[in-house]
Amino acid sequence: MRGKRFFAKHKPESLLFGYILFCLLALGFSTKNLILKPKELGLSVFALFQRGSSAVTSFFVETAGSIRVLGRLKQDYAAALERLEHYERIEKDLQHLEEENRSLKEVLAFSRGLEYRNIPARVIGKDPQNYHSTITVNKGSAAGIRKNMPVVAIQEGRQGLVGKVADVGLTASTIRPLQDPGSFVAARLLQSRYEGLVNGVGDDTILMRYVRRYVRANIRYGDLVVTSGMNSLFPPGIYIGSVKTIHARDYDTSLELEIEPIIDFARLEYVYILWSEEK
C-alpha cells in the first residue's frame, strides 16, 4: 500500500529510474563492457576531463609549432606550384582515360564484373546522429545478407572497400564503414607488401597502424593500400585507399599512416555485399 502511494507520488522519478536501468542494462549487454570496478570507473570519468585539458594544452603548443612550420611551407609552396602545372597536364590525360574506363565498366555492368558473388544494394539512409557513421541499405536477411559480410562499391571505375555488414534486418541492413572507430581491417601496402591494421577514427579519416618503423624508407605518399585477407572477413586485394600522410613518432615503434579512402562516402549510392567465396 505504502509502495503504491510512493509510486503515485513520485511517478516521473520512478519511471525515469526504470528507463535508466533498462538503458544501462541494454548498454551493458550490447557492449559486454559493464564497468563495476571503482578504480576503472574513476579513471574513466576523470580521464574525460584530463583529455579536455590535454586538448587545450596541445592546441597552444601546436599553434606555436605551426608558426615555425609556416615559414618553411612558403618555400615549399613555390616549388609545389611548378610541379602542379606539370601534374595538371597529366591529370587531364588521366581524367580522359578514367571517363572512358568508367563508361566501359557501366556497359559491362559492375555487378558481373566483380570477382566475388555479390548482392547489389542501394543506400537508403545514414546515421540519425553524429556520433557514428552508420550506412543503411535496402537489402536484408531476406536477400541472403548475413552479419560481417564485406561491402564494396565502385566509384570512378575503381572498386573500393566500404566496410562490413553490422546488423541485419529482414529487408534492410546497417553497414559499419571504414571510417567508423569500431572498424578494423587487416591491410597491406600494395607496392611494398608490408602489413598493418586499418582503423577508422571518425571524421572521414582512416589510419593504418602497426606498420613496422624500419620500412619508412619504402613507403611513399600515394602508395595504394589493399585488404590483406589475413582475417577471413575481407577477401584479399580489395582497394582501401592511398597513403596521404606518414606519422613516425619518436616514442612509437610503429608507423601510423593516414589513408585517403578510394571511396567517397558522401557520394555513396550503391554498394555490393560480397560472399567470401569466389564466383
Added chain:
Amino acid sequence: MLLFASIAVTAVLILLQSTVMHYIAICGVVPDLSLMAVVYLANQNGRLHGQSLGFAGGLIEDFLSLAPLGFHALLKTLIGYLAGFSRGVVFIGAFLMPMLMVGLAGIVKALAAGILAALFSLPLGSGGVFSWKTLIEIGYNIALSPVVFALLRLFPFLKPREFDR
C-alpha cells in the same frame, strides 16, 4: 494518445535526420531535430511525457544506428526529464527561449554522451564531447530551433493538456 502522437512526430523527424538532412549537413554534421521535439514537447507536457518520449525516440535512433542499444535512449530520456521541469515555469516564445533550451539540451547531451562513452568504452570517434563536430551540432540546433518549434506548434494534436501534475 498524446504520447503516441508525439512519438510518431519524433519518429518522422528521426527519419528525416537519417535521410534528407544529410543533404544540408554542415561539415558532415546533421541537426538533431528529435532533440528539439523532445525539448519542446517536454516543456509543453511535463517530465513524464518528456522522458517517455525521449526513451521511445532514443530507442528508434539506436535501432537505426551502430550505437549499442540504450545509448541514445538514455541520452534522450535524461533530456526529456530535465526539459520537463520547465513546464509552467518557462514560456517558450518565438526565438530566445527555444534557442536557449535547445542549446542547453545540446550541452547536456554531449556531456552525457561523453560520460557514457567513457563508462562503456564506446568508440565515438570525433563526435565525442571535446570536438568541433559537437560545437557545430549545438550551433546548428540553436539556429534551427525557432523554425522547428514553430512547425511543432502547428500540429493541433500536440497541443498541451493536463498530463503530468
